[in-house]
Amino acid sequence: MAQKGDLMTVRSDIKVFDATIRDGGLVNNFMFTDEFINALYRANVKAGVDYMEFGYKASKELFDVNKFGKWKFCDENDIRAIVGDNNSDMKISVMADVGRCNYKDDILPKSESVIDMVRVATYVHQMPAAIDMIEDAKAKGYEVTCNIMAISNAKEADIDQALEMVGQSSADGIYIVDSYGSLYPEQIREIADKYIEIGEKYGKYIGMHAHNNQQLAFANTIEAAARGVSLLDCTMMGMGRGAGNCATELLLSFLKNPKYNIFPVLKFIQDHMLQVKETGAVWGYDIPYLLTGRLNQHPSSAIDYIKDNKTDYADFYTDLLDK
Amino acid sequence: MAQKGDLMTVRSDIKVFDATIRDGGLVNNFMFTDEFINALYRANVKAGVDYMEFGYKASKELFDVNKFGKWKFCDENDIRAIVGDNNSDMKISVMADVGRCNYKDDILPKSESVIDMVRVATYVHQMPAAIDMIEDAKAKGYEVTCNIMAISNAKEADIDQALEMVGQSSADGIYIVDSYGSLYPEQIREIADKYIEIGEKYGKYIGMHAHNNQQLAFANTIEAAARGVSLLDCTMMGMGRGAGNCATELLLSFLKNPKYNIFPVLKFIQDHMLQVKETGAVWGYDIPYLLTGRLNQHPSSAIDYIKDNKTDYADFYTDLLDK
Numbered sequence: 102m103a104q105k106g107d108l109m110t111v112r113s114d115i116k117v118f119d120a121t122i123r124d125g126g127l128v129n130n131f132m133f134t135d136e137f138i139n140a141l142y143r144a145n146v147k148a149g150v151d152y153m154e155f156g157y158k159a160s161k162e163l164f165d166v167n168k169f170g171k172w173k174f175c176d177e178n179d180i181r182a183i184v185g186d187n188n189s190d191m192k193i194s195v196m197a198d199v200g201r202c203n204y205k206d207d208i209l210p211k212s213e214s215v216i217d218m219v220r221v222a223t224y225v226h227q228m229p230a231a232i233d234m235i236e237d238a239k240a241k242g243y244e245v246t247c248n249i250m251a252i253s254n255a256k257e258a259d260i261d262q263a264l265e266m267v268g269q270s271s272a273d274g275i276y277i278v279d280s281y282g283s284l285y286p287e288q289i290r291e292i293a294d295k296y297i298e299i300g301e302k303y304g305k306y307i308g309m310h311a312h313n314n315q316q317l318a319f320a321n322t323i324e325a326a327a328r329g330v331s332l333l334d335c336t337m338m339g340m341g342r343g344a345g346n347c348a349t350e351l352l353l354s355f356l357k358n359p360k361y362n363i364f365p366v367l368k369f370i371q372d373h374m375l376q377v378k379e380t381g382a383v384w385g386y387d388i389p390y391l392l393t394g395r396l397n398q399h400p401s402s403a404i405d406y407i408k409d410n411k412t413d414y415a416d417f418y419t420d421l422l423d424k
Numbered sequence: 425m426a427q428k429g430d431l432m433t434v435r436s437d438i439k440v441f442d443a444t445i446r447d448g449g450l451v452n453n454f455m456f457t458d459e460f461i462n463a464l465y466r467a468n469v470k471a472g473v474d475y476m477e478f479g480y481k482a483s484k485e486l487f488d489v490n491k492f493g494k495w496k497f498c499d500e501n502d503i504r505a506i507v508g509d510n511n512s513d514m515k516i517s518v519m520a521d522v523g524r525c526n527y528k529d530d531i532l533p534k535s536e537s538v539i540d541m542v543r544v545a546t547y548v549h550q551m552p553a554a555i556d557m558i559e560d561a562k563a564k565g566y567e568v569t570c571n572i573m574a575i576s577n578a579k580e581a582d583i584d585q586a587l588e589m590v591g592q593s594s595a596d597g598i599y600i601v602d603s604y605g606s607l608y609p610e611q612i613r614e615i616a617d618k619y620i621e622i623g624e625k626y627g628k629y630i631g632m633h634a635h636n637n638q639q640l641a642f643a644n645t646i647e648a649a650a651r652g653v654s655l656l657d658c659t660m661m662g663m664g665r666g667a668g669n670c671a672t673e674l675l676l677s678f679l680k681n682p683k684y685n686i687f688p689v690l691k692f693i694q695d696h697m698l699q700v701k702e703t704g705a706v707w708g709y710d711i712p713y714l715l716t717g718r719l720n721q722h723p724s725s726a727i728d729y730i731k732d733n734k735t736d737y738a739d740f741y742t743d744l745l746d747k
Contacts, residue, residue, distance in 0.1 A: 108610060285678070286609060286643055287431060287650060315674055316636075316709075320609055320643030327610060350711060351638055354718045355608070367737040370711065375735055386639075386709075388673060388693065395677040412698055414690040 102294040105329040111358045114306065114331040116151035119349060122172050123154040123196050124334075124341030129382045131156060131170030137373050138172070138183050141337070144369035146189045148353060149360040152218060152332070154194040155180050160203040174207075181215055192217035192244070197234060199227040204234050211242030218244040220276070225255040228263045232270050239271035246308060246332070248276035252292070253283045253397050264296065268303035274332055275305055277325060282314025282344055282394040289321045293328035308332030311347045313339055313386050314394025318347040323355055337366065338374045340382070343400035344390035383407060388414050396421050425617040428652040434681045437629065437654040439474035442672060445495050446477040446519050447657075447664030452705045454479060454493030460696050461495070461506050464660070467692035469512045471676060472683040475541060475655070477517040478503050483526040497530075504538055515540035515567070520557060522550040527557050534565030541567040543599070548578040551586045555593050562594035569631060569655070571599035575615070576606045576720050587619065591626035597655055598628055600648060605637025605667055605717040612644045616651035631655030634670045636662055637717025639709050641670040646678055660689065661697045663705070666723035667713035706730060711737050719744050 106112050121141060122133060138155075145153045156172030164173060171179045175195045187193055193216050197204050208219060219238040223231035231247055238245045247267045252260055267275050277292055284292070289309075296307045309325040311318035311334070322333050335352045339345035350370065353363045389403035392414070398421060406417055429435050444464060445456060461478075468476045479495030487496060494502045498518045510516055516539050520527050531542060542561040546554035554570060561568045570590045575583055590598050600615055607615070612632075619630045632648040634641035634657070645656050658675045662668035673693065676686045712726035715737070721744065729740055 104610075108608065285431065286647060287427075313639075315677075316639050316642050316671070319639050324609060348639070350714060354638075354714060364738050364741070367711070367741055371735050371737050388690070391673060391677060412694050414694050415687050418687070418690055 102297065102328060104327050106327070109357060112326075112331075113358075115326060115356065115358065116332050117149070117349075117352060117356070117361065118152040118154065118194070118308070118332050118334045119145050119150045119336065120154045120310070120334045120346065121336040121340055121349070123156050124336055124346055125384070126156055126170065126172050127342040128340060128384045129170075129377070130168065131172040133170055133172065135183070137377070140369060140373050142183050144365040146191050147365035148349075148362050149358075150191055150349075152192045152194050154196060154220070156195060158195045158197045158202045158204065158207050158219075160201060160207070162203065163201055175216075177209060177214055177216075184215060187215050194218040194220055196220045196222055196248070197238070199223040199230045199234065204237055208238055208241060208243075216243065218246065220246045220248050221272075222248045222250055224250055225252070225259045225263045228266050232266055235267070235270045235272045245272050246274040246276055247272045248278050248308070248310065250278045251280040252277070253279060253281055264299045268299050268305065273305060274308050275300060276308040276310055276332070277330065278310045279312055279321065281397055281399060282312030282318065282390065283397040284317070284321060285315075286317065286320055286324045289324050290328055293325045293330050297329045306331040308334065310334040312341065312394070312400075313344040313346060314390040314400065316386050318345070319351040319355075322347040322352060338370055338378075338385075340374065340377070340384050343384065343404050344386050344394070345384040389417055392418050392421055396424075398424065425620065425651060427650050429650070432680060435649075435654075436681075438649060438679065438681065439655050440472070440672075440675060440679070440684065441475040441477065441517070441631070441655050441657045442468050442473045442659065443477045443633070443657045443669065444659040444663055444672070445479050447659055447669055448707070449479055449493065449495050450665040451663060451707045452493075452700070453491065454495040456493055456495060458506070460700070463692060463696050465506050467688040469514050470688035471672075471685050472681075473514055473672075475515045475517050477519060477543070479518060481518050481520045481525045481527065481530050481542075483524060483530070485526065486524055498539075500532060500537055500539075507538060510538050517541040517543055519543045519545055519571070520561070522546040522553045522557060527560055531561055531564060531566075539566065541569065543569045543571050544595075545571045545573055547573055548575070548582045548586045551589050555589055558590070558593050558595045568595045569597040569599055570595045571601050571631075571633065573601045574603040575600070576602060576604055587622045591622050591628065596628060597631050598623060599631040599633055599655070600653065601633045602635055602644065604720055604722060605635030605641065605713065606720040607640070607644060608638075609640065609643055609647045612647050613651055616648045616653050620652045629654045631657065633657040635664065635717070635723075636667040636669060636709050637713040637723065641668070642674040642678075645670040645675060661693055661701075661708075663697065663700070663707050666707065666727050667709050667717070668707040712740055715741050715744055719747075721747065
């Protein structure tokens with residue numbers, strides 16, 4: 102498959118997707134102030150960001166509402182308190198995890214909601230449940246994506262089968278998700294080509310969600326874009342679980358479409374993100390994340406390790422090799 | 425030009441080049457302790473690193489020896505105090521800047537020196553002087569590379585002419601140098617193909633020296649390697665001017681040649697690099713570096729800005745746009 106466009110091309114299919122609250126919420130249990138969320142919404146609109154994800158639609162039966170901020174649940178009223186009727190060109194998204202949400206009840210018909218998109222997050226082995234959620238959200242009137250997680254740990258035949266299942270579903274888009282931050286650009290190009298082939302066959306766009314364990318989140322995102330991937334996830338200052346994600350400021354400084362404006366992003370970072378960092382939220386590239394990424398493991402052990410302020414990296418790596 | 429090898433290939437032409445003292449010295453004026461340099465040398469040998477650069481061969485007439493650590497000058501005796509006769513497989517390198525060294529006197533005949541390689545750093549417009557230095561070092565018996573800096577700011581025709589000049593010189597290798605950290609992987613692949621073509625024509629290997637302004641130092645280094653670039657610069661924890669370089673730990677975790685061992689690198693980082701950070705040396709990706717990189721400018725304004733602990737990124741960017 103050939104590259105689509107070059108460094109001077111404006112590809113109108115490319116859309117920027119802000120996942121700061123959703124992936125960043127995994128760092129601070131979604132404990133963002135309303136002021137922060139308000140400012141983020143307004144910064145994204147000004148910056149020309151195409152989608153903003155407000156968080157998860159998690160089940161209140163499974164998760165204690167006292168232990169998490171409200172964006173773990175994304176009640177309709179909470180979103181409306183920020184965006185009103187969302188009189189902007191930016192679409193509002195929420196994520197629904199297979200097995201962790203009560204989607205039939207908690208996701209309202211689109212006619213009653215300011216939400217535009219539902220992203221269904223699934224592991225390969227959960228695909229039948231994911232398809233049920235996709236069809237539910239689609240029938241309710243939403244734009245829907247299927248985000249197949251942890252593909253670096255799945256068999257190719259299983260991924261192929263999962264892609265065929267999403268292909269034949271009503272989903273509008275399919276996401277490449279490098280959950281462990283373990284994939285190199287060379288692999289991302291191959292995976293992107295595979296996903297794009299399925300996307301073209303079934304009329305669906307492809308998205309990219311990267312993690313920065315090996316300082317490759319931005320590189321992998323723009324390499325995927327160059328192959329034809331359209332929907333690009335990013336977060337302010339890369340805020341997200343563990344090593345974090347592709348940073349919005351890097352992505353907007355790269356894209357050539359004049360609709361994007363980096364100034365509101367820089368303003369938001371200096372006025373709000375630095376404060377979040379100062380209050381103790383920890384994310385971003387660090388050596389333990391490199392090591393879990395390199396070994397294609399979930400970052401949880403690295404997150405615990407960094408929380409404990411440990412720095413005996415060689416011992417940590419030895420432990421990982423035993424897992 | 426096709427990719428050379430894949431993720432399972434051991435490419436015997438690939439060599440790892442540690443530039444921690446030389447590029448890292450630009451952060452702390454080369455004020456490293458002997459203990460640090462000793463430990464770095466031993467860690468590199470154990471890790472299978474192929475070359476270690478001890479610093480610059482700067483002129484003591486131009487630079488005040490009281491204002492810099494000894495690795496700005498790399499006296500023969502100082503290197504020997506660390507490496508003895510260097511009874512290891514690792515080669516010792518120094519860098520000589522065009523116009524900043526007294527190479528005719530200060531670079532000894534190879535027979536009198538433990539140094540193996542001289543890297544001549546030059547801007548495109550200084551090529552005639554660089555060629556003189558290359559021929560001098562080569563005649564003295566050294567392996568020699570020509571590191572053409574700041575190519576992102578040079579005209580293609582000038583780079584082509586410079587490459588022809590190095591091609592016809594006695595240099596053993598030619599370096600791609602992304603001084604401002606402004607190049608994207610897509611550009612690096614094109615540049616690598618161009619350099620490799622010249623290298624194949626004249627029998628010279630190609631090297632890569634990246635900067636991390638846009639979190640692309642590692643990505644650009646492995647993309648260059650995939651095209652056939654052989655000599656890969658890295659520094660411990662990415663220590664280097666401004667946003668720093670490709671991190672040794674990232675590069676060694678990527679390379680498949682079993683001769684490389686990441687454990688001594690992890691040990692060195694935990695025992696020595698963290699201390700250097702704690703003593704106030706500042707380097708690594710930060711937003712001001714992204715902005716100078718994006719605008720293809722020298723990082724000096726970003727370095728000053730970060731030193732002053734300023735964080736009004738939007739104003740900084742506005743100022744840069746006026747430059």
